[in-house]
Amino acid sequence: MTRKLPIIALATAPGKAGVGVIRISGQNLSSFANALFQKNLAPRQANLLTLHDQHGQAIDQLIAIYFAGPASFTGEDVLELQCHGGPQLLELVMKRCLEVGKDDGLAIAEPGEFTLRAYLNNKIDLAQAEAIADLIDAQSEAAVLGAARSLQGAFSDDINSLIEEITQLRILVESTLDFPEEEIEFLENAQARQRLSTVKEKLKTLLEGTKQGKILRDGIQLVLVGAPNVGKSSLLNRLAGEEVAIVTPIAGTTRDRVRESITIEGVPMHIIDTAGLRETSDLVEIKGIERSWDAIRLADLVIFLTDAQTTYEQDELKAQILKELPPKCAVLEVMNKADLLGDSTNLTTGEALLISAKTGAGIDRLKQKILGLVGWGGSQEGVFLARRRHLDCIERAKEHIERSEQFAANGNNSLELFAEELSLAQRYLGEITGKLLPDDLLGKIFSQFCIGK
Ligand SMILES: Nc1nc2c(ncn2[C@@H]2O[C@H](COP(=O)(O)OP(=O)(O)OP(=O)(O)O)[C@@H](O)[C@H]2O)c(=O)[nH]1
Ligand SMILES: [Mg+2]
Structure with a gap:
């Protein structure tokens, strides 16, 4: 390389x-x-x-x-x-x-x-290099602006100022380690705890911003699931604003996954409509249903759609879906065909949201609910584009800062461990801008670029 x-x-x-x-x-x-x-x-x-x-x-x-x-x-x-x-x-x-x-x-x-x-x-640093690739790949206006912010160094500046604060703390701790007689008063004199909690707060804010940035870059995998005929394909069409999936009154219409990418308030959503989940002996449908389960296993958010008129319980199906969900994936229960219920002034019943894919009733509320569940903060202002890699590094740095906080609370006996945790936190942050990198990472990152860049 x-x-x-x-x-x-x-x-x-x-x-x-x-x-x-x-x-x-x-x-x-x-x-x-x-x-x-x-x-x-x-x-x-x-x-x-x-x-x-x-x-x-x-x-x-x-x-x-x-x-x-x-x-x-x-x-x-x-x-x-x-x-x-x-x-x-x-x-x-x-x-x-x-x-x-x-x-x-x-x-x-x-x-x-x-x-x-x-x-x-x-x-440029590594986060800026990634921002160049993201700028070229950006699919929405918000993604362009977010990548441009990272390229200008907004993200790197935040990381570097945190690294600097941790470095200052480390210098203090390590110099104290060289003079054991002074250890006793170290934590008080250096205001280590206060400084640590400031670092922690900043990391928390950065983590939030990075989560938003990742949503903006990668979008959300939104999977529509439920029994046949509840209106999954109708909902996809309603969200997409066009007839992407076939809709018929026949149960088992959708056989294969249908994908459509849309944006909700600038946030990219990759929606997957799936084959209705049921017991069947139809070979094609069985294959389709297997694919429905595969889609659930990769989802960021699953919408479990039911027919509001249905009287029978769907708890078993719901339990089955919950079992297959990947970690951190939320499920939103939505009841469709509200228009058939007659007077439906109140569109929320218990936990489930009531909508009509046919008339569009409740769809705006559904969109807001979706954005809330995936953790979208509601504003693109100041958001920089970020990757899974960045999120992992910040989460790890935060864990180490929290651990160092525990050692600080234990008093001076743990000063060495305190210093070790600080250095680990610093290392993970350094990985983001490329200051400290595992060997294989560079090759992986740059091989995803287009030629000529
Ligand atoms: N009245 C009413 N009918 C709806 C609504 N949504 C869907 N339908 C009807 O319900 C039937 C099934 O709709 P689909 O969207 O094909 O249902 P599906 O869940 O995709 O079904 P499968 O693909 O078979 O799993 C169609 O006849 C739709 O017109 C709605 O909100 N109100
Ligand atoms: Mg369908």
């Missing part, structure tokens, strides 16, 4: 376009650029040039910009070629560059390799 050779890639999307950008990054590209254009390129200037092939035939008239390292995206020398955007033409430009750069070892870049170099050369 950390080769030093110069790399090249098409930075714009493949296919026809007005302009196509090819980027080259390497430790010293001046002689390469000179060989390509027979001219020394002044850094950071747009140069209108003609690129020729080995026989002197013009390939393209293009704009070349030379960024001398370290003042470049990757921190190395970068040459950016803004060509006309034809796939064949770009292919020829690439070929010519590879020919000219052959002796320097110029190679096609791996996915994310430009950003990896930017990270390794300290141009």
